[in-house]
Amino acid sequence: PPNPGQAQEQYVPCLIYRTGPFAPGGSGVGGGWEDYMELINMKGGVNGIKYKYEECETAYDTARGVECYERVKPKNPAYIHPMSTGITYALLDRSVRDKIPLVFMGYGRADASDGQVFPWAFTFPTNYWSQNTAKIKFIAQQMGGMDKLKGLKIANLHIDIPYGQETRPLLEKMSKMYGFEVRHFPVPWPGIDQKAQWMDIVRRYNADWVINRNWGVSCTVPLREAARLGFPRDRIVGVWWCGSEEDVLPAGPAAKGYYSANFNGVGQDFPVIQEIIEKVYGAGKGNLSITRVGTVFYNRGVVTGIAMDEAIRTAHKKFGVKPVTGEEMRWALENLNITEERIKEIGAEGLMPPIKTSWKDHEGGGWVRFQQWDGQKWVPVGAWVAPMREFVREEVEKSAAKYAKEKGITPRTSEALK
Amino acid sequence: MIYRECGVFKANYRADMAIFPIPLDRWGVIIILFIAFVVVPFSASDYWLSSILIPFLVFSLAALGLNFLTGYAGQLSIGHAAFMAVGAYISLILYGRYEVPLLLSLLGGGLVTAAVGAVFGIPSLRIKGFYLAVSTLAAQFIIQWVLTHWEWISGGVFGTVDTPPMQVFGWPIDTPVKKYYLVLSVVVPLTIFGKNIVRGQLGRAWMAIRDMDVAAEIIGISLFWNKLLAFTVSSFYAGVAGGLITFTYYGAANIEAFNIMVSFHLLGMIIIGGMGSVLGSFFGGGFITLLPIFINQFAHAFGTVLKTDLLACLELILFGGLIIFFLIVEPYGLARLWRTGKDKLRLWPFPY
Amino acid sequence: MIFAIEVAIGGLLVGVMYSLVALGFVLIYKSSGVFNFAQGDMTLLAALALVGFLTIFPLWLAILAALVLMIALAIAIEAIVLRPLVARPPLALFMATIGLGFFLQGIGQGIWGTDPKGLDIGISDIPFKIKGLLISQFDLAGGALAGGLVFALVWFFQKSRTGRALRAVSDDHEAALSVGIPLRRAWAISWAIAGLVALVAGIMWGSRLGVQFSLSLIALKALPILILGGIDSIPGAIIAGLVVGASENLAEVFLGPYVGGGIQTFFPYLLALVVLWFKPYGMFGREIIERV
Amino acid sequence: MNQNPLLRVNNIEVVYEHVILVLKGVSLEVPEGGLVALLGANGAGKSTTLKAISNLLRAERGEVTKGVIEFMGNRIDRKDAAEVVRRGIVQVMEGRRKFEHLTVEDDLLTGAYSRRDTHLVKKDLDLVYSYFPRLAERRNVKTGYISGGEQQMVVIGRALMARPKLMLLDEPSMGLAPLLVQEIFDIVVRLNREEKVAILLAEQNAAMALQVARYGYIMENGRLVLDGDADTLRDNEDVREFYLGLTEIGKKSYRNVKHYKRRKRWLT
Amino acid sequence: MNKKNGNPMLQVEDIHITFGILKALNGVSLEIHKGEILAIIGPNGAGKTSLVNVINGVYHPSRGHIFFEDKDLTTLSHHHIASLGIARTFQNVALFKGMTVLDNIMVGRNLKMGSNFFSQGIYWGFAQKEEIRHRQEVERVIDWLEIEHIRKTPAGMLPYGLQKRVELGRALAAEPKLLLLDEPMAGMNLEEKEDIARFILDANEELGTTIALIEHDMGVVMDISDRVVVLDYGDKIGEGTPEEIRNNEKVIKAYLGTARQK
Numbered sequence A: 001p002p003n004p005g006q007a008q009e010q011y012v013p014c015l016i017y018r019t020g021p022f023a024p025g026g027s028g029v030g031g032g033w034e035d036y037m038e039l040i041n042m043k044g045g046v047n048g049i050k051y052k053y054e055e056c057e058t059a060y061d062t063a064r065g066v067e068c069y070e071r072v073k074p075k076n077p078a079y080i081h082p083m084s085t086g087i088t089y090a091l092l093d094r095s096v097r098d099k100i101p102l103v104f105m106g107y108g109r110a111d112a113s114d115g116q117v118f119p120w121a122f123t124f125p126t127n128y129w130s131q132n133t134a135k136i137k138f139i140a141q142q143m144g145g146m147d148k149l150k151g152l153k154i155a156n157l158h159i160d161i162p163y164g165q166e167t168r169p170l171l172e173k174m175s176k177m178y179g180f181e182v183r184h185f186p187v188p189w190p191g192i193d194q195k196a197q198w199m200d201i202v203r204r205y206n207a208d209w210v211i212n213r214n215w216g217v218s219c220t221v222p223l224r225e226a227a228r229l230g231f232p233r234d235r236i237v238g239v240w241w242c243g244s245e246e247d248v249l250p251a252g253p254a255a256k257g258y259y260s261a262n263f264n265g266v267g268q269d270f271p272v273i274q275e276i277i278e279k280v281y282g283a284g285k286g287n288l289s290i291t292r293v294g295t296v297f298y299n300r301g302v303v304t305g306i307a308m309d310e311a312i313r314t315a316h317k318k319f320g321v322k323p324v325t326g327e328e329m330r331w332a333l334e335n336l337n338i339t340e341e342r343i344k345e346i347g348a349e350g351l352m353p354p355i356k357t358s359w360k361d362h363e364g365g366g367w368v369r370f371q372q373w374d375g376q377k378w379v380p381v382g383a384w385v386a387p388m389r390e391f392v393r394e395e396v397e398k399s400a401a402k403y404a405k406e407k408g409i410t411p412r413t414s415e416a417l418k
Numbered sequence B: 001m002i003y004r005e006c007g008v009f010k011a012n013y014r015a016d017m018a019i020f021p022i023p024l025d026r027w028g029v030i031i032i033l034f035i036a037f038v039v040v041p042f043s044a045s046d047y048w049l050s051s052i053l054i055p056f057l058v059f060s061l062a063a064l065g066l067n068f069l070t071g072y073a074g075q076l077s078i079g080h081a082a083f084m085a086v087g088a089y090i091s092l093i094l095y096g097r098y099e100v101p102l103l104l105s106l107l108g109g110g111l112v113t114a115a116v117g118a119v120f121g122i123p124s125l126r127i128k129g130f131y132l133a134v135s136t137l138a139a140q141f142i143i144q145w146v147l148t149h150w151e152w153i154s155g156g157v158f159g160t161v162d163t164p165p166m167q168v169f170g171w172p173i174d175t176p177v178k179k180y181y182l183v184l185s186v187v188v189p190l191t192i193f194g195k196n197i198v199r200g201q202l203g204r205a206w207m208a209i210r211d212m213d214v215a216a217e218i219i220g221i222s223l224f225w226n227k228l229l230a231f232t233v234s235s236f237y238a239g240v241a242g243g244l245i246t247f248t249y250y251g252a253a254n255i256e257a258f259n260i261m262v263s264f265h266l267l268g269m270i271i272i273g274g275m276g277s278v279l280g281s282f283f284g285g286g287f288i289t290l291l292p293i294f295i296n297q298f299a300h301a302f303g304t305v306l307k308t309d310l311l312a313c314l315e316l317i318l319f320g321g322l323i324i325f326f327l328i329v330e331p332y333g334l335a336r337l338w339r340t341g342k343d344k345l346r347l348w349p350f351p352y
Numbered sequence C: 001m002i003f004a005i006e007v008a009i010g011g012l013l014v015g016v017m018y019s020l021v022a023l024g025f026v027l028i029y030k031s032s033g034v035f036n037f038a039q040g041d042m043t044l045l046a047a048l049a050l051v052g053f054l055t056i057f058p059l060w061l062a063i064l065a066a067l068v069l070m071i072a073l074a075i076a077i078e079a080i081v082l083r084p085l086v087a088r089p090p091l092a093l094f095m096a097t098i099g100l101g102f103f104l105q106g107i108g109q110g111i112w113g114t115d116p117k118g119l120d121i122g123i124s125d126i127p128f129k130i131k132g133l134l135i136s137q138f139d140l141a142g143g144a145l146a147g148g149l150v151f152a153l154v155w156f157f158q159k160s161r162t163g164r165a166l167r168a169v170s171d172d173h174e175a176a177l178s179v180g181i182p183l184r185r186a187w188a189i190s191w192a193i194a195g196l197v198a199l200v201a202g203i204m205w206g207s208r209l210g211v212q213f214s215l216s217l218i219a220l221k222a223l224p225i226l227i228l229g230g231i232d233s234i235p236g237a238i239i240a241g242l243v244v245g246a247s248e249n250l251a252e253v254f255l256g257p258y259v260g261g262g263i264q265t266f267f268p269y270l271l272a273l274v275v276l277w278f279k280p281y282g283m284f285g286r287e288i289i290e291r292v
Numbered sequence D: 001m002n003q004n005p006l007l008r009v010n011n012i013e014v015v016y017e018h019v020i021l022v023l024k025g026v027s028l029e030v031p032e033g034g035l036v037a038l039l040g041a042n043g044a045g046k047s048t049t050l051k052a053i054s055n056l057l058r059a060e061r062g063e064v065t066k067g068v069i070e071f072m073g074n075r076i077d078r079k080d081a082a083e084v085v086r087r088g089i090v091q092v093m094e095g096r097r098k099f100e101h102l103t104v105e106d107d108l109l110t111g112a113y114s115r116r117d118t119h120l121v122k123k124d125l126d127l128v129y130s131y132f133p134r135l136a137e138r139r140n141v142k143t144g145y146i147s148g149g150e151q152q153m154v155v156i157g158r159a160l161m162a163r164p165k166l167m168l169l170d171e172p173s174m175g176l177a178p179l180l181v182q183e184i185f186d187i188v189v190r191l192n193r194e195e196k197v198a199i200l201l202a203e204q205n206a207a208m209a210l211q212v213a214r215y216g217y218i219m220e221n222g223r224l225v226l227d228g229d230a231d232t233l234r235d236n237e238d239v240r241e242f243y244l245g246l247t248e249i250g251k252k253s254y255r256n257v258k259h260y261k262r263r264k265r266w267l268t
Numbered sequence E: 001m002n003k004k005n006g007n008p009m010l011q012v013e014d015i016h017i018t019f020g021i022l023k024a025l026n027g028v029s030l031e032i033h034k035g036e037i038l039a040i041i042g043p044n045g046a047g048k049t050s051l052v053n054v055i056n057g058v059y060h061p062s063r064g065h066i067f068f069e070d071k072d073l074t075t076l077s078h079h080h081i082a083s084l085g086i087a088r089t090f091q092n093v094a095l096f097k098g099m100t101v102l103d104n105i106m107v108g109r110n111l112k113m114g115s116n117f118f119s120q121g122i123y124w125g126f127a128q129k130e131e132i133r134h135r136q137e138v139e140r141v142i143d144w145l146e147i148e149h150i151r152k153t154p155a156g157m158l159p160y161g162l163q164k165r166v167e168l169g170r171a172l173a174a175e176p177k178l179l180l181l182d183e184p185m186a187g188m189n190l191e192e193k194e195d196i197a198r199f200i201l202d203a204n205e206e207l208g209t210t211i212a213l214i215e216h217d218m219g220v221v222m223d224i225s226d227r228v229v230v231l232d233y234g235d236k237i238g239e240g241t242p243e244e245i246r247n248n249e250k251v252i253k254a255y256l257g258t259a260r261q262k
């Protein structure tokens, strides 16, 4: 029973990176997430329980990420966001052993969407594979229908690390399905120079569309190179980590027209964002500079905050109002249902897609939204796009099964954990 | 006088050539080993075991390997993390896919890495100094490329090799304490082996090459074999360390954990710790792996005063500043500082 | 064929831009024997400072202010880092510069923030066509700047009294002291020049990539140039830059597809290794004299 | 000696690396226009004394912890090495510290770095070449490649290029052919007489040194054990035996040196 | 003292070396006989060091051959030549500065040691016995050269004279058949020169080491050498007993000078 004399707190560790080449991503997402928790706290907490959030700087370094995890573990966090693909890999095993759910929204491994093999890992609201199917759909839309994909030349320009390579097989499969041609152009890290790739894409391969799957500075370079070679920017569509203001601003006018995927809305025109500005920043408790509120990464952080907050509420409903444990949180994450109505209630309509998870499906929808840079700001293009659910699911399960075999895991067959 | 050498007469060269000729050192080592094997496992928290001690020990082992190459043989390498990566991938593949016993997998990872290291050591036969250092970056980039492009290694789309649950002789290694023991029982023998190597004929040959290779060769030391051997032994240690850290810390072999920054960190370890010193590798390993953590925890004390993004920058500033500071205090590394301290104790109360 | 030429020309021009960063390394190595790993971070800091100053000053004044800052930095580095480390092993100094790199990263990002900032110096990056070849004004400006710098620096080192003194310092700084060359001033001067070069590189690269942390990573691209041309050769930095730029791009385009691509980062290293095997001090580096 | 020496070293102690005490209270003087020899065994501290004066110690992690060094009445022990050179003291270090990548001529020219009268530099360069014709032949070769003796000529020539008031010579004759040793000493004497350059000469070749010097100090183990006019020293029994190799019966042959050790009297 | 003679141990035949336009050695031939002490003298830059460098493979002659015990050395690598039994010291001391005196001299014995890598690492059995055996040998050298007190001092911290002595120790530790000494006494005072002279004579007389010695101190050369070879800018201008050389006009003009001869 809650002790009325003592204020109860929900401890939330934030593994974050505020310096280094990817700092805009880490600080942006982290800042938005923390601001949302701050907002909830100012409104009295989640059902009266306040968040106690604490940062641990990982510098995007795997070793330090693991150390952060171990450091915060004794404080019984209900969940962990590793915030980096490398750290995610390192924590997968530990999270199972320690019974702490691992949530990686929009990064990490896509096949972890399969709850049968990854009971403790969550990828909602979408994963990279869903994103890519949505991208193909989006390209088709721009071209005027799925049949127009036939004969199209798509260049998959990707940073040459596992994160970048991950979607190659999927694209190849789809190219067979829809009759388009795909060629991969690996960009060695850090991707400052992509002249060769672009010469090839534009001059020799004559690509119709380019997928920009990079990270950090390598997201920006393609826009410049495309401009120099006269390749239309509205024929480039980026991954959601290449679709922030920080990615396009340095490219100046060269970025105008560029598309990117996203799984959250942009701008300040959402009631919840307005509320944050008013209450949190009004009270001087913001975790970022106010100029970044409403940016892509920031809003992604807010969406993170909302989703996690909703999960805690779900747990409260089942287990009672108290600080949630990892195991309770896991149940809640598996039974998450953030409906359109609820989203509207929160004041986040258009900011995030609905999410509905199950014990099998840890992705919970996979909706993707596209946006275009108009030179000043990101403008949403069209409605939320549904991924090719079945296709992705099939791939996810295949890949997860392989993982299970490698690790000696027996996939579960019901909601219950053995 | 607390620490003394005089008064301890060595009856024969055998005693003088023992691994720790001074009794107090010998006792010191025994006490440290006792603490490491007996006291620590029963008193340290999981956090300390798994995220302070394990990385500290393993990175020190890797640093020791690099120290053979750079500190003893004088061949500067800034691509050493890649060798750790080779060890990590190979030993995990051996263990996971081919069901080779764990310790043998580690050994196998080390041996394959040693072979790779020997190949990348070939340029050292012609190239020297910073030219060689920069060339070793080739190892970093090429190995990184091969590991991610060769599907047999990376095992498909995620570029990652996962481990099944670990066991040694049928014992599951699943708690931090057991992992710690695993690490310790690899690190300690390898360290002793390394210490013996460097104080023997091979170590002397390496140091001779480091100090003046022309003269060494004229004296009859084959640069070819000794340099390649330095690369081989050094990458063997790196490979074992890579496998070990992956088994006990990262859980999955992922190239991002062995990026170029890690190479710089390894180099930092031996320079700060002490070039050409086994002990220094451990000091340096501790300094570089633990300092950021301590700074981070220390900086948190200011969490209320400073904005968080400034805090992260403050960490960098402190880290960089402390590296410079320690280099100024003792450019020959912490191990030298330690020795000077001991000397002072030994001679105390007569400082000169 | 025209495609190959285009790739080569594009590579040459980008190579020169890398040379700008390589030059910074060369300068400091040549004049004090220090392998300055913080050169990339100095580039970042210079660019960050410039963008910072641009919010209050017009362009020329901002450049001037950034230059003053780099000179002040050089003097500070001399006093705080180099002077106490005089006559220490080169590796200790090398490590100190790595530490310095972290320090500068912290300072730069702490003061000016981590988010990328645009920098527009008013030179167009949109190429024009000459006989079917695309060439950008920006690249030409970069090339001209680099060329000019090289001429000035070569003259300085070979012909001027201070230049000769700096060369002496790098050979043996104790002996340099014994003939009355003030080490402190020599070091401060060479670091200040390297700061100037960092600023130039920071401007050029910053306006291309945006001013952000990744500027400091350009140093990685400069390294193979450095060993190919010779760590202490100023003209070597430019020539090797051209070679590296052209060859890595040609390799990626024509060799890459056969091996799976993504080879342009390590290709220059392979090239450098081959050259170094025959010329262990790079194409133009001075050899280490080992007489017994 | 006289009341107003050019250089006065007063009771200095030197410590290396904060712990190694090398000089234990050394005092010596060089008068205006003097030519003073400093003799002593290996490791006695001659070079250290010279480096203390020119303040090159700091570059080797040594420092003067006690005592005073005065040059023309001003303290110089706290001054920067470059400043000491500017005031007119130049040291020729032992070990042929040439700038190996500079050509012979460039190397010589660095010697003139702190001179104001740049127009006279060319003349002095010719002077150096006239002293060492071999260098003129090799002027465009990097000093790293010339022979040991030629390198020795370069460093001495370089010091001359600075036109010092006081020259500290650390074993100038080392590794030079007999003919050249004579020449070097002739040059030293000429410099001293004609150009009025005061000289402090640390030498192993005691016979030569005591021939040209007017005054001498003998150093053992970081202490001065004996000093006096060159003639007096030459007649000292210990100096005769240990430094000049002369016994009662005349010069002894190296072949006949036995394994006996007679202790020097001052060493107790 | 006329045990010397017999067939030449080392034959240098018509060696040419050029550096750029400079002819450092211009067709020099000479012989070193087993058991003798040969002095090589000549003005600075005459090519003495170059000659020694050719013998142990640092420079390769553009013309000519070198035979050591009838084996052609001309194309062998340095460490191969060393393994035949030729050791040397260097004009500019080339000690391993970061290593202790003991280790430096132990390195000198490198060629004589051969335990394998693993037994070295475990330091048990053969490796240990071998280390101790060689250590005893090295201690003999140390005793003999009277450098016991600096055994554990890093060589780089020693004063010049002692470094030269350690270097001699390192060369002697290899138990060479032929020992090449490049100005072993430069920078020493008389007493120390006497010591070194003694060591050289002892090595020659007691161990039977053949010695070739470059030296500028005529006193030493005249006293201890059996034969003298004089080089002058690439040419051999004289050869003979010390007496003959002392009175050779050419040598006096090129090298010895006349004034102030004691």
Ligand SMILES: Nc1ncnc2c1ncn2[C@@H]1O[C@H](COP(=O)(O)OP(=O)(O)OP(=O)(O)O)[C@@H](O)[C@H]1O
Binding pocket: D016, D017, D020, D022, D040, D041, D042, D043, D044, D045, D046, D047, D048, D049, D060, D061, D062, D094, E157, E158, E159, E160, E161, E162, E187
């Ligand atoms: N940098 C240093 N660090 C530590 N000790 C030093 C250093 N330089 C010299 N010494 C010590 O100081 C003592 C005196 O050395 P110094 O070079 O002054 O002797 P010296 O009389 O010039 O001898 P030599 O005739 O051999 O040149 C020696 O014992 C030497 O080991």
Ligand SMILES: Nc1ncnc2c1ncn2[C@@H]1O[C@H](COP(=O)(O)OP(=O)(O)OP(=O)(O)O)[C@@H](O)[C@H]1O
Binding pocket: C291, D145, D146, D147, D148, D149, D150, D175, E019, E022, E024, E042, E043, E044, E045, E046, E047, E048, E049, E050, E051, E091
């Ligand atoms: N590697 C080299 N490159 C260029 N010139 C060289 C080289 N080695 C030697 N020389 C030149 O060859 C000549 C002979 O040099 P060497 O060192 O043999 O003289 P040395 O007789 O030993 O003289 P010293 O008595 O001064 O030591 C010198 O003029 C020297 O400048």
Ligand SMILES: [Mg+2]
Binding pocket: D046, D047, D048, D094, D170, E160
């Ligand atoms: Mg001396």
Ligand SMILES: [Mg+2]
Binding pocket: D147, D148, D149, E048, E049, E050, E091
């Ligand atoms: Mg010589």
